[in-house]
Amino acid sequence: MNLHFDRPHCARMYDWFIGGKNNYEADRQAAAEVEKVYPNVRIAALANRHFMHRAIRHVAQAGIRQFLDIGTGLPTAPNLHQIAQAVAPDARVIYTDNDPLVLAHSRALMFGTDEGRIAYVLADVADPQSILGAEEVRATLDFTEPIALCLIALLHFVSDEYAYPAVRMLVDALPAGSYVIGSHAAADLNPEGSARLAAVCNANGVALVLRDREQVLRFFDELDFLAPGLTTPHRWRPDPACINLSEQALAERDRDVMQHAAVARKT
DSSP: OOOOTTSOOHHHHHHHHTTOSOOOHHHHHHHHHHHHHOTTHHHHHHHHHHHHHHHHHHHHHTTOOEEEEESOOSOOSSOHHHHHHHHOTTOEEEEEESOHHHHHHHHHHOOOOSSSEEEEEEOOTTSHHHHHTOHHHHHHOOTTSOOEEEEETOGGGSOHHHHHHHHHHHHHTSOTTOEEEEEEEBSSSSHHHHHHHHHHHHHTTOOOOOBOHHHHHGGGTTOEEOTTOSBOGGGSSOOHHHHTOOHHHHHHHHHHHOEEEEEEEOO
């Protein structure tokens, strides 16, 4: 197993942005280069994290008891299963990632309730069948009951060639009543900033595929959006701190965060 400590990985860079300690020198160097051209990257990472918390809490309160989190990233409390199991102690969660280090840390650090279940799968979203066919997935999730498919800050690391077919296959495998929770780096909310971000990420060996609103909407084809639809992470059913912000302040935050986000339901 090659953990590639000598090259940056998006999950470990994200960990550094949100103040984690599970990262290495190559990750920190690349992340510092990103921060030079995108000073608000930490704000964006935290906005994405808080969106995930609110979205998971909402679908758990709506009755979802199964979660498939693809591209899980390194453990940072509260983790997805902690949010879900705080609402429903019997919730079952599958974490998948293509970085062995992420899975190693997850197995060592993430523990759920006695009533629920957590499992981990080393797999790549570019090969969705490796996820859907994994023994741990089939043993943990019941695909006749609704599932929340979580694609949080993931698909902008996947080329069109793989991203759209993979999401289609994953969504097709979900039963009616399931949800898709997604966030994605935006090409159109701050075009100059996005171009600088993509350039520095690609220069440091982290391929970044920015997409505009219409391109992100394609990932939610044939799904019904929950209000307020495809928006920015901080506008999706916001925390109290954001509710009273002026439209000008929210628009400025849109430019700072540079992400699209949504929750949609399969009917």
